[in-house]
Amino acid sequence: MGWENRADDDPEGDRPGDVVRSLAELNAAAAVCAAQFPTIGLIWWAGTQQGDDYGGSYGFLYVLALAVVVLVTPLVMPFVGFAHAVAHIVPAGHLARVTARHVRGPTWAWHLVYAGALAVVWAAVTALLWSWPFLITATVLAALGVLPVLGLGHLRRRARVTGRPQGFWAVWLPSLFASVTLFLLVFVGGLLATVVGLVGYQAPALSxxxxxxxxxxxxxxxxxxxxxxxxxxxxxxxxxxxxxxxxxxxxxxxxxxxxxxxxxxxxxxxxxxxxxxxxxxxxxxxxxxxxxxxxxxxxxxxxxxxxxxxxxxxxxxx
CATH class of the missing domain: 2.40.128 (Lipocalin)
Structure with a gap:
């Protein structure tokens, strides 16, 4: 059966396959979450480079550091994706399924709503503990939930078609390919934008x-x-x-x-x-x-x- 077969009819935990379905969903959510983080890291790094470098040159050490990051990222990515899934995407999905049993509307739409709500909760927590800017943090966390929710919905539909949950490699290999593709697209796009002058630092012109x-x-x-x-x-x-x-x-x-x-x-x-x-x-x-x-x-x-x-x-x- 698929991840959500009869999900709207039976209470959570009434079926023997619930544990398997929950583990499969957690695995899929972690894979989809992980796919976006290398690109997010690239965008964040590019943002830090927009300021004045005072004409400095990073040279060999910069290239070496970038190479280390590229090599280490595939090892770290699954753990980051798992943490994001456990803290954000999976709880939002559980709330969405419970709500969809009693309120009209597709589960994926409720999943987006609850992902946004949890983003607000976590933003409040970080604001209290570490004084992070609440509005910016909530916006970023909500944006980080969109792709995983939509990707997880796609994997659920595939599971319903095949009649069984997606296996470990069936979600992690596409996640790896998607991550590399998205990273390269943003990287090449950033280079082109820099070459034509759309982005990059410009010193002020002072009279x-x-x-x-x-x-x-x-x-x-x-x-x-x-x-x-x-x-x-x-x-x-x-x-x-x-x-x-x-x-x-x-x-x-x-x-x-x-x-x-x-x-x-x-x-x-x-x-x-x-x-x-x-x-x-x-x-x-x-x-x-x-x-x-x-x-x-x-x-x-x-x-x-x-x-x-x-x-x-x-x-x-x-």
Whole structure:
């Protein structure tokens, strides 16, 4: 018999096959839940990369970390899917079946309703215990329940057609193929969107007037840019003479801390607009402070040392 044959007629637990049906449904729910998590992880990671990386390069360690994640994900995915199924999808399905016996409407529709309701419950729990934002958490959890509920409904229909529950590999192999396919589609789509400029970080464009004012950094560093092109420095890291002339990127530290007055102008280095600061005294050399951050919270930053391991200093509005 299928998972839900006579499910609307008999009380839970009255049939000997209930245990088998429940285990089969739990297995199927875990498989469907697991299929979406690699793609969700990719989307989350892509979202974290939308901010300013200050021109950094991840290099070999980044590639190695990504390779480890790809290799480990298939091992972790079943456990994550099982946890999601036990805490969210399976309880919602049980409530949906009980409701469908007494109220009109398809079981899958009630399953979606209860999945959304449990998302609200878990969002409230996380808000109380860990101060997670309630509305965002509830929305995300509710969205995570849609694909498993619809996928589980599809597997139930197949079980009714074949007359028996789907076996272990009958649900996990399609889950694996679906997971890989969905992951690749999102990955390739993200690459294309990045290439054409639909997504990705864009540094703010600031006029000379917007750049004027006080900018502060760590350890008391400050840079005041006056409208007339004058600059005043306080404990500000500046490109050192040794690094500029000898290429000694490995000096400790790879910069010179300077104070005094000078002048500034707008410029460009690489793909970034920048503020070029020149001192009147002999301390350090002219330094390019690149423009970063966002339109609402602009930043100036400079990099000192080897390009693949540069020390970055950031200045924000004072």
């Amino acid at each position: 000379a007037g917007q750049l004027t004012g006080l900018w502060r950094g760590a350890d008391g560093a400050a840079l005041r840019l006056d409208p007339g092109g004058k600059a005043e420095l306080t404990k500000l890291p500046t490109e050192s003479e040794s690094e500029s002339e000898s290429g000694d990127w490995f000096a400790d530290p790879p910069y010179t801390v300077c104070e005094g007055t000078g002048n500034w102008s707008t410029g460009r280095i690489g793909d970034r607009d920048a503020v070029v600061v020149r001192l009147d005294s002999g301390c350090g050399r002219q330094t390019y402070w690149k423009i970063g951050g966002t339109e609402g919270a602009p930043e100036l930053f400079a990099q000192f040392g080897a390009p693949d391991a540069a020390e970055v200093f950031v200045l924000v509005r004072g």
